[in-house]
Amino acid sequence: MLKKIKITTCLGILSVVFICSGCTSEKMTSKDTNKVSTSVPSVTPAINGKNYKATLATNLKVDATVEASDIKDIPTLQITGKVFDKNKLLNAFLGSKGIKEKKQDGQSSFTVNNKNLTIPEEPGSFNFITPLGDYVKSIVNEGAEVNKFKLKELEFMTKSKATKQVTDMLKTLDITPNMKPKIYALDYNTLKKEQDMLMKDKDYKYFVDLGKTKIKDKWTKDDECYYMLFRIDMNGIPCYDSHYTMQSLDSMVSGSEARVIISKNGIESFDINGLIYNQKNSKINTSHLISMQQAVESLKKKYSNVILKDEMLVTGISIIYLPVITSRGTTSNAGVTLNKQIEMVPCWYFNINLKYSNSEGIVDTMPIEVRINANTGKEIL
Structure with a gap:
């Protein structure tokens, strides 16, 4: 279903996500080297449904519901599309x-x-x-x-x-x-x-x-x-x-x-x-997960070199499995993808709302997501 309002919204989201990925723009500029970000307070990993609040930097705050298992070791899986x-x-x-x-x-x-x-x-x-x-x-x-x-x-x-x-x-x-x-x-x-x-x-x-x-x-x-x-x-x-x-x-x-x-x-x-997805018979070795605190530090680091001129609020933090392509494979004459290699990677997932002023000067909100590899602490891009 094609709707003009949806097209406009999607284009807006794409542009905002591009901006928030670290590019310099009217919304963000390089930080003055004398500016110091507010440090992340120490926190005990929250239980499902609990709330976590923190200030990571100017205009980057957390007021989030946390949904995370207490499992400390989640394996990375080799997966394929399920044959029904x-x-x-x-x-x-x-x-x-x-x-x-x-x-x-x-x-x-x-x-x-x-x-x-x-x-x-x-x-x-x-x-x-x-x-x-x-x-x-x-x-x-x-x-x-x-x-x-x-x-x-x-x-x-x-x-x-x-x-x-x-x-x-x-x-x-x-x-x-x-x-x-x-x-x-x-x-x-x-x-x-x-x-x-x-x-x-x-x-x-x-x-x-x-x-x-x-x-x-x-x-x-x-x-x-x-x-x-x-x-x-x-x-x-x-x-x-x-x-x-x-x-x-x-x-x-x-x-x-x-x-x-x-x-x-x-x-x-x-x-x-x-x-x-279906799990294959084999799996990647299990690695100890980084804590929520370490994942939050990675999120903070992502935005450490820019000044956020619009407010960003983290509203959700969760542990999920994220599919990651390791090899694109080939495409058949019928357009079917063959031999594609995919892994299901444990990930700290952040839901973020960005407040911005649209072309008419009305304040609106755009959703942004950040995915942090729960084994390495690096962003999955």
């Missing part, structure tokens, strides 16, 4: 009768009763969609959109029951969720309101007119559904759930997340955002 059992997927989403199969552009598409399951040749993902799921996804994807839905629960099912149903399906497909999902109740009145608002956007309407984006003529209570975002677990550690570009290889690296829409009629959309 095709029959399990077909039985779970389409049943076993009347299925039509089509192979095109490096993927297989299976269809029955307007329901579609797509399985790429490159392992690690799949996508299931129904007509209702398609309508909902044209309106709701992520970010600010889901926050517009204010209902706590829907009448057809409680959140806990919906979560259990989807969690059971994940486990059936050999996908292990980490903790409970983020879950949003999508009521039909707000879905209609958001669709009407989007139709006023010329970019959105352009794709509707082309037939690329489908809209629903009438929304009813039967269309209400839950939207869930599941983080994926590997050996008890949550996997990175987004995407990033490895600067050293100029390659996009996919994290792991499952996005699911469920209505009273069952699963309406099941989308793997990124890839689901």
